[in-house]
Amino acid sequence: MVLEKHPKAEALIFDLDGTLSDSLPVHIATWHKVCAHYNCTFNEKIIEEMTGMPTISFAERVIAENNLQGVDPNEIVKMKQETFWDHASLLKPHQPVVDLMLKYHGKIPMAVGTGASRRSAEVQLEKLGLTKYFDAIVTADDVTKHKPEPETFLKCAELLGIKAENCQVLEDGVLGMEAAKTAGMYLIDVRPFTYENFGQ
The missing domain is CATH 1.10.150 (DNA polymerase; domain 1)
Structure with missing residues (x-):
């Protein structure tokens, strides 16, 4: 199934585990x-x-x-x-999500917003060959309030220089989806590959 960006989204924020990485x-x-x-x-x-x-x-x-x-x-x-x-080395990419990332690389800013540690995020992105595609990476080490609090995604938006309401999050976790909703961002639930709009 093909995932698509919301037409009003000016930046994409990707969760890592279960979203970019089939980990x-x-x-x-x-x-x-x-x-x-x-x-x-x-x-x-x-x-x-x-x-x-x-x-x-x-x-x-x-x-x-x-x-x-x-x-x-x-x-x-x-x-x-x-x-x-x-x-x-056993990790595999979640291909529909990676395909969307590749489609918009170089066209709009993109970030990773994950509950993983900095080291775990770097290891996964490196093993999957994805590090170079992102303008910012926010990990558990970079925030004080973790998902379902919106701090992770709001920090991504800040680092990308894009208003929160103009960002779109791709997530597989319930807590991450809560965080995206609270941040007022567009959301793609990658589990059933459904599209939801929580932006204004």
């Missing part, structure tokens, strides 16, 4: 491997509910659900990220 299978496998190390289980519903949030939030949820007393969430984050980076 969820790798993330899920990585979380299962980490949880096996801690002799606990990973509830895959966490991915659906929390996509867009930083890894530390996932680690805290895993600790709470499995009653991992005395476990440092930062240690879980470290293991999760390093394991994910080690398996980055």
Whole structure:
């Protein structure tokens, strides 16, 4: 299915995991491997509910659900990220989204707005050969209020020099879609490849 830009959108902002990068299978496998190390289980519903949030939030949820007393969430984050980076070669692009990106590269400004860490975003974009296409990258390390708060996308708009209401977000996560709505931006939900307009 072909995705298309809203005719009034002057900039495109792309989520990364599950949007540009078909990374969820790798993330899920990585979380299962980490949880096996801690002799606990990973509830895959966490991915659906929390996509867009930083890894530390996932680690805290895993600790709470499995009653991992005395476990440092930062240690879980470290293991999760390093394991994910080690398996980055398994990542594949989400082609309909990448096709839209390629179509408008050089024509309008484009940014990545992700809940991933700076390092994770750079690893994924590099492995997928996409780094050069973006004018700005905003990660979990660059904001204080993560999705569903709109700060990530608003910062993208600011860096691109485009008003928020003239930006269009591509997202697969419920929290990211909330953030796009709150920011007043146009939105493409890439899961069913439906188009919605939340701009003015």
